[in-house]
Amino acid sequence: MSSKLIAPSILAADFANLQRDIEMVNNSEADWFHIDIMDGVFVPNISFGMPVLKAISKHANKTIDVHLMIVDPDRYIKTFAKLGSNILTVHYEACTHLHRTLQAIKSEGMKAGVALNPHTNINVLEDTINDIDLVCVMSVNPGFGGQSFIENTYSKVAKLKELITQKGASTLIEIDGGVTDKNAKALVDVGADVLVAGSYVFKSDNQTQTIKDLRGIANS
Numbered sequence: 001m002s003s004k005l006i007a008p009s010i011l012a013a014d015f016a017n018l019q020r021d022i023e024m025v026n027n028s029e030a031d032w033f034h035i036d037i038m039d040g041v042f043v044p045n046i047s048f049g050m051p052v053l054k055a056i057s058k059h060a061n062k063t064i065d066v067h068l069m070i071v072d073p074d075r076y077i078k079t080f081a082k083l084g085s086n087i088l089t090v091h092y093e094a095c096t097h098l099h100r101t102l103q104a105i106k107s108e109g110m111k112a113g114v115a116l117n118p119h120t121n122i123n124v125l126e127d128t129i130n131d132i133d134l135v136c137v138m139s140v141n142p143g144f145g146g147q148s149f150i151e152n153t154y155s156k157v158a159k160l161k162e163l164i165t166q167k168g169a170s171t172l173i174e175i176d177g178g179v180t181d182k183n184a185k186a187l188v189d190v191g192a193d194v195l196v197a198g199s200y201v202f203k204s205d206n207q208t209q210t211i212k213d214l215r216g217i218a219n220s
Helices: 015-027 050-059 073-082 098-107 153-166 184-190 207-218
Strands: 005-008 032-038 063-069 087-091 111-116 134-138 172-176 194-197
Touching: 005 207, 015 050, 015 207, 032 050, 050 063, 063 073, 063 111, 073 087, 073 098, 087 098, 087 134, 098 111, 134 153, 153 172, 153 184, 184 194, 184 207, 194 207
Parallel strands: 005 032, 005 194, 032 063, 063 087, 087 111, 111 134, 134 172, 172 194
Antiparallel strands: none
């Protein structure tokens, strides 16, 4: 069994002390940086754009996992590759030609991810699962951090795991939203590979220890 990964969500970091928080993640047992890009159109919030990602890339020395919550993501695929993204995740709901978008991401040398909103059934990925490196299952409605976890996520992850196995794909399953020490083990048990944790990590008193504990739970 490959080890389960922890990806702190930079959206929950302290933007006035961003470099400090990036160094904390660098020096912790976290595996990836999870970075949410929101446009205020696809989701009702605006996060940060290219200059901030550029600054993060300069200091981060782990995998940069970029989650685009934007309309028409195709316009920016080349830009995000140049900015140092290792994984680029687009929303199924924002892509008219998903297969073409996935190919475009891969042709820029990045791994291709697809995110699904809570109401989107995993069946929509049946025809593309072998082209997808990572599926990001939204366990909260996208747009804001700190929301509570949607319980239906467990059965959704189990179904997705079944589809991946059935198709012989090597797709990773990432969970984004409301992940804590209370649900981490149950998520891994149904098939999760990567846990995104935002508020749970950054609002804790000892962030490094929280990451270490979460990784321990996920891999226990």
